[in-house]
Amino acid sequence: EAQVTQNPRYLITVTGKKLTVTCSQNMNHEYMSWYRQDPGLGLRQIYYSMNVEVTDKGDVPEGYKVSRKEKRNFPLILESPSPNQTSLYFCASSLEGDPRHYGYTFGSGTRLTVV
Amino acid sequence: GNSVTQMEGPVTLSEEAFLTINCTYTATGYPSLFWYVQYPGEGLQLLLKATKADDKGSNKGFEATYRKETTSFHLEKGSVQVSDSAVYFCALSGSGGSYIPTFGRGTSLIVHP
Numbered sequence: 001e002a003q004v005t006q007n008p009r010y011l012i013t014v015t016g017k018k019l020t021v022t023c024s025q026n027m028n029h030e031y032m033s034w035y036r037q038d039p040g041l042g043l044r045q046i047y048y049s050m051n052v053e054v055t056d057k058g059d060v061p062e063g064y065k066v067s068r069k070e071k072r073n074f075p076l077i078l079e080s081p082s083p084n085q086t087s088l089y090f091c092a093s094s095l096e097g098d099p100r101h102y103g104y105t106f107g108s109g110t111r112l113t114v115v
Numbered sequence: 116g117n118s119v120t121q122m123e124g125p126v127t128l129s130e131e132a133f134l135t136i137n138c139t140y141t142a143t144g145y146p147s148l149f150w151y152v153q154y155p156g157e158g159l160q161l162l163l164k165a166t167k168a169d170d171k172g173s174n175k176g177f178e179a180t181y182r183k184e185t186t187s188f189h190l191e192k193g194s195v196q197v198s199d200s201a202v203y204f205c206a207l208s209g210s211g212g213s214y215i216p217t218f219g220r221g222t223s224l225i226v227h228p
Contacts, residue, residue: 004158031214040220041220042119042204042218042219042220042221043159043204043206043218044218045215045216048214048215050214056214058215059215090158090159092158092159095161098209099208099214099216100147100208100209100212100213100214100216101147101164101166101208101209102164103147103149103151103161103164103208104159104161104216105160105161106158106159106160107158108156108157108158109156109157109158
């Protein structure tokens with residue numbers, strides 16, 4: 001079954017403690033991206049990657065890092081989390097070909113709380 | 116910059132009623148337009164899309180037409196079911212060649228039996 005898998009589903013952490021949210025896809029897609037969803041704001045893209053070792057900033061990259069060392073994995077790293085990064089996070093990969101015209105398939109989300 | 120505006124929710128309907136969720140956009144160039152649906156506790160799922168003016172996207176009884184003259188992509192369904200209760204997001208992508216999509220704020224749909 002084609003899937004985008006994120007872990008963990010829920011995470012509570014303290015300010016300043018580094019964390020990583022993992023994302024993997026089993027569809028051999030080249031394009032992957034991370035989003036945060038906040039009430040009343042819709043989804044905003046954090047980072048995207050068009051292929052291995054190719055990443056670029058989205059709309060809200062501040063405070064986040066990503067890496068793409070292999071095609072299937074695209075982890076999101078918060079080096080020093082702050083309370084304003086409390087949010088619902090989604091990983092996505094392109095459904096087929098160019099995601100600008102074909103759209104995305106999303107993981108089930110990670111709810112992060114930073115206290 | 117680009118923007119997507121959706122009607123405020125929640126939209127509350129009785130089963131078998133007609134559904135319209137309005138979506139208008141502002142963008143440069145010729146973006147592709149999408150509707151996504153999010154069920155409680157899940158990620159977004161692509162519902163339908165249209166990549167050029169006058170295209171009609173359709174899926175599961177839902178449809179939307181890309182209207183460039185009115186910069187709109189309204190979602191419609193002739194007869195909703197309780198199982199259609201979810202949050203619906205309108206989005207655009209590819210404006211000016213960008214890989215960064217723009218999403219609307221989402222419209223919650225509640226369908227009563």
